[in-house]
Amino acid sequence: MIEKADGKYDDVLKSLDTTLVIYARDRAALNQAARILFLQMHYTRVLCLRGMGDAAGAGREQALFRRFKAEESAQAITAKPCLLSPENNNERGQIHDRESVPLSVRGRTPKPALAAAGGAQ
Amino acid sequence: MKRYLAAFGVVSVAWVAALSSVAGSGIVAPASIAFTDVTAQAGIKFVHNSGRAGNKFLPETLGSGVAWFDADGDGWADILFINGKDWAPRGRKSLPALYRNNHDGTFTDITAGSGLDVEIYGMGVAIGDYDNDGRDDVYITALDGDRLFHNEGHGKFRDVTKASGIDNASFGTSAAWIDYDRDGKLDLFVANYVQWTPKGDIWCSLDGATKSYCTPESYKGTSSKLYHNLGNGRFEDVSKKAGLADPTSKSLGVTVLDYNGDGWPDLFVSNDTQPNKLYRNNRNGTFTEEGMAAGVAFGEDGVARGAMGVDAADYDRSGRPGLLVGNFSNQMLGLYHNEGTGLFVDEAPSSTVGRASLLTLTFGAFFFDYDLDGYPDIFAANGHIEEQIGRVQPKVQYKEPPLLFRNVGERGKRQFENVTARMGAAFNRPVVARGAAFADYDHDGDLDIVVTTNGGPAYLFRNDGGNRNNWICVRLVGRKSNRDGIGAVVRIVGKSGKQWNMVRSGSSYCSQSDLALTFGLGGDPVVEAIEIEWPSGEKQKLGTAAANQFLTIDETAGIIAKSRPGKN
Numbered sequence: 239m240i241e242k243a244d245g246k247y248d249d250v251l252k253s254l255d256t257t258l259v260i261y262a263r264d265r266a267a268l269n270q271a272a273r274i275l276f277l278q279m280h281y282t283r284v285l286c287l288r289g290m291g292d293a294a295g296a297g298r299e300q301a302l303f304r305r306f307k308a309e310e311s312a313q314a315i316t317a318k319p320c321l322l323s324p325e326n327n328n329e330r331g332q333i334h335d336r337e338s339v340p341l342s343v344r345g346r347t348p349k350p351a352l353a354a355a356g357g358a359q
Numbered sequence: 360m361k362r363y364l365a366a367f368g369v370v371s372v373a374w375v376a377a378l379s380s381v382a383g384s385g386i387v388a389p390a391s392i393a394f395t396d397v398t399a400q401a402g403i404k405f406v407h408n409s410g411r412a413g414n415k416f417l418p419e420t421l422g423s424g425v426a427w428f429d430a431d432g433d434g435w436a437d438i439l440f441i442n443g444k445d446w447a448p449r450g451r452k453s454l455p456a457l458y459r460n461n462h463d464g465t466f467t468d469i470t471a472g473s474g475l476d477v478e479i480y481g482m483g484v485a486i487g488d489y490d491n492d493g494r495d496d497v498y499i500t501a502l503d504g505d506r507l508f509h510n511e512g513h514g515k516f517r518d519v520t521k522a523s524g525i526d527n528a529s530f531g532t533s534a535a536w537i538d539y540d541r542d543g544k545l546d547l548f549v550a551n552y553v554q555w556t557p558k559g560d561i562w563c564s565l566d567g568a569t570k571s572y573c574t575p576e577s578y579k580g581t582s583s584k585l586y587h588n589l590g591n592g593r594f595e596d597v598s599k600k601a602g603l604a605d606p607t608s609k610s611l612g613v614t615v616l617d618y619n620g621d622g623w624p625d626l627f628v629s630n631d632t633q634p635n636k637l638y639r640n641n642r643n644g645t646f647t648e649e650g651m652a653a654g655v656a657f658g659e660d661g662v663a664r665g666a667m668g669v670d671a672a673d674y675d676r677s678g679r680p681g682l683l684v685g686n687f688s689n690q691m692l693g694l695y696h697n698e699g700t701g702l703f704v705d706e707a708p709s710s711t712v713g714r715a716s717l718l719t720l721t722f723g724a725f726f727f728d729y730d731l732d733g734y735p736d737i738f739a740a741n742g743h744i745e746e747q748i749g750r751v752q753p754k755v756q757y758k759e760p761p762l763l764f765r766n767v768g769e770r771g772k773r774q775f776e777n778v779t780a781r782m783g784a785a786f787n788r789p790v791v792a793r794g795a796a797f798a799d800y801d802h803d804g805d806l807d808i809v810v811t812t813n814g815g816p817a818y819l820f821r822n823d824g825g826n827r828n829n830w831i832c833v834r835l836v837g838r839k840s841n842r843d844g845i846g847a848v849v850r851i852v853g854k855s856g857k858q859w860n861m862v863r864s865g866s867s868y869c870s871q872s873d874l875a876l877t878f879g880l881g882g883d884p885v886v887e888a889i890e891i892e893w894p895s896g897e898k899q900k901l902g903t904a905a906a907n908q909f910l911t912i913d914e915t916a917g918i919i920a921k922s923r924p925g926k927n
Contacts, residue, residue: 273660281661285654288702300651303661310633310663311607313576 247274276306391827392730394763394808394820396785401819402465405440407793408453409814410480412446415570416560417578418502419443420744421532421552421611424483424869425811427798428495430473431514434922435460436798436873438809440817441481441499446557452478455499459514464801464821474516479503483794483869487536487545489588491842500531500549500869509592524594529581530555533612533668535865537624538841539601540644541894544588545841548603548865550610550628553578572745574665574687575631580609583628587644602638602645609633614866615846616671616680618653618697622892624846627655629666629684654703655682655695664690665720668795668868672726672735674766675773676858685721685739685868688748688755692716692724692739692762696773706773712737712764715777719759720744722868723795727806731828731879733858734768737775740810740868742791758789761810786820798873803924804830804907806877811870826924829880829906835862838914839895843874846894853883880906 241249251274257267280303287296409419423441430437437460444453454476458466470476480502486495494510505527508516520526530552536545553575563573582604586594598604603626612629619625623640630636634656638646650656658664665687671680675696682703684693691713695703707713716739723740730736741759749756763782764775779787794811801807805825810818831851835844843862850859860876880886884906891899893914901917904910911920 273662278660281657282659284651285702285704288652288654289698289700289704291700296652307661310576311580314579316577 247278250274280306392822392824393781393783394729394786395783395823396788396818397464397821398817398819400465402467403438403458403817403819404468405442405456405458405811405817407440407442407811407814407817408445409443410445410453411814412449414446414557414560415563415572416446416557417553417555417573417575418480418482418530420572420813422480422482422793422813422869423811424481424533424794424867424871425796425809425817426484426486426497426871427796427800427809427873428486428497428871430457430495430510431459432494432512433460433462435462435802436800437514438466438800438819439475439484439497440811441484441794441869443480444478454478455481457514460800462802469514473514474511474518475508477506477518479506482531483533483550484871485534485536485547485864486871486874487547487845487864488842489536489545489547490592491544491837493842495843495874498534498536498547498549500527500534502528502530504528505531505534505549519592523592524589524596525586526596527551527584529584531584532610533865533867533869535613535615535626535863536843536845537615537626537864538846538894539585539624539626539640539646540587541623541840541846541896542588543837543839543841543895544590545843545845545864546588547584547586547594548613548615548626549584549586550613551581551583551608552611552631553609554581571747574744575609578609580605580607580630580633582606583608583610583613597644600644602641602647605636605648607633608636610636611667612669612685612866612868614669614671614682615861615863616682617848617861618671618680618703619701620679620699622896624894627669627671627682629669630663631665631667631687632663634663635666635684649701653701654705655684655693658686658690658693659705659708664693666693667720667722668724668740668866668870670725670866671861671863673859674726674735674737676734676856678859680861683724683726683737685724686716688718688720688743688752690717692721692737694737710773710775711777712775715764715779716762718755719762720755721762722793723810723870725795725797725867725872727797727872728766728877728879729763729806729822729825730765731805731825731830731877732766732768732881733853733855733879733883734766736766737764738762738795738797738808739764740792740795742793742813756789758791760787760789761792761795785818790818791815793868794870795867796870796872799832799875799877801925802909802922804832804877826907829883830877831880831886831904831906832875832877832909833889834875834909834911835891836911836913836919837893837895839897840893840914844891844893844914845874848892849876849878850888850890850892851878851880851886852888852890853880853886855881855883875909 283299483500668685679697682695694707719741726735739762767774805822
């Protein structure tokens, strides 16, 4: 991810390949590789071509970018399952500690965190 | 192509910031400037109440904002702190706090009886004289319904929300007054966040066992609002008609800019985990969304970021406004350079700004010329949303120091240096910052900062030493245009070049800086010309003016008041 932040995409892909040799189905590695190969490449080309005044080329790349791009609002439909399942919600979160999930949590219904507060609305 | 590949990060570029060179002779080196924490000696005791009581409700992480404005009409910047409240009564009252400037570096809490002493779950604030009566009015975004307060004079306010026709209880965050149709009356844009209620609060977790604060992906977005000022104190919701309604947006910030230089105000709206929006003003009451085409919707990897506070300024004297966007941790600031072709290039990834801000979560963010060298610098107020974040991401902390980037100011080079560490120990104290705004509260010419923290105290940082360079401060009085001159462009011509800024409401996060424009002049002892383009279309050209003074400029009468530092 450091290489990615630095824009060294060839190096990132090499590192991800190393990971995938060992863990062929690693979701995070596959996701990052796909992002770089499809999503990021198309997005970068959109901006480059637009910067050079090639509107047609930029439009073509933009269509491809939109095709591969995740729908940002899609996760909202997971709200109800997330309410019911702490494990799934934990995996969904951008920030989580996968290793520290205690086994005892499995199958446990979360304690409702929704207090009986009158709330603001 | 190579230039753009480099700019977008496909080719690694090392941008080495110059550490001390200053363009132009006579400009004071920045090492002599510090921000001193004067909160206690100024008499400011405000502490924000997020309402947290163990439930980890989403809104608890987001408040609140702060505004600098002249509440009582004495010509000095007062402070309004926005507050949250307890979810269920706990025997205490949490009110916003209005502090009157005593003209001697201290403030007096005049909240009681001001009319602003209402208990609401407040988030943000925007200041503007919507009825052109010469007194600045207050709009407060609040979870339980936004409020519009009319300034009655002498520090007194009246809640006119119902009579105004404004009805927004949609998790409003940042807001900005904007005369989008240039009819002389200020309209209002309100950024709304997500659909949230206490009963619908989602159970998020860092470790799968205990509840943590959620990021907003699981919540549905909600449309921001544009209210058209009909006159007579009434507003109409024109969000759909204007093309601004977007139920997928999760908006936290708004800045007004004229990015295409057509003289009409456009809007940039930052969204949390959704693409940012750039609304181009069509000059007919409608807007067209251009964020994707302009390259400001996403980070450089084509993924929507967690965007918070925003601002716009011509930071490289190109004549075009660039954009500053505060983002989530591990996403760095966005520093979008306006190429002048409708395209912006994010320069942060290849600059000091990006590298230094990678780990921080920035809420309040703005451009301001703290060293008065004539080039806008960058301030970022940081703090994470989750207290336990350091447990799972050791490099990211809940409390974070702010960031101050000095614009090295060599034309065309666009280099910033991180000068945070030089600003003193108090300034570098890690806090959970949210709102941030600037003003010259002590009338010494340089710009001071107020920062709010989530569930904690506010901080007032006095700029000591910034005024060793020359400056000029311009406050506008509109006649055909709106009274505050919001949307007016002021151009300053000096020996060391031209610079400009636009009077704007909103920007940063949930906050409002002073509407007066301060221009750093470096070593220039005189301003050769001041040109003003008013929203009415009126163009005004004024002659020379000595540096180091405050000017009040009327749209028809020209300069109507002058004063020197420290004077009433």
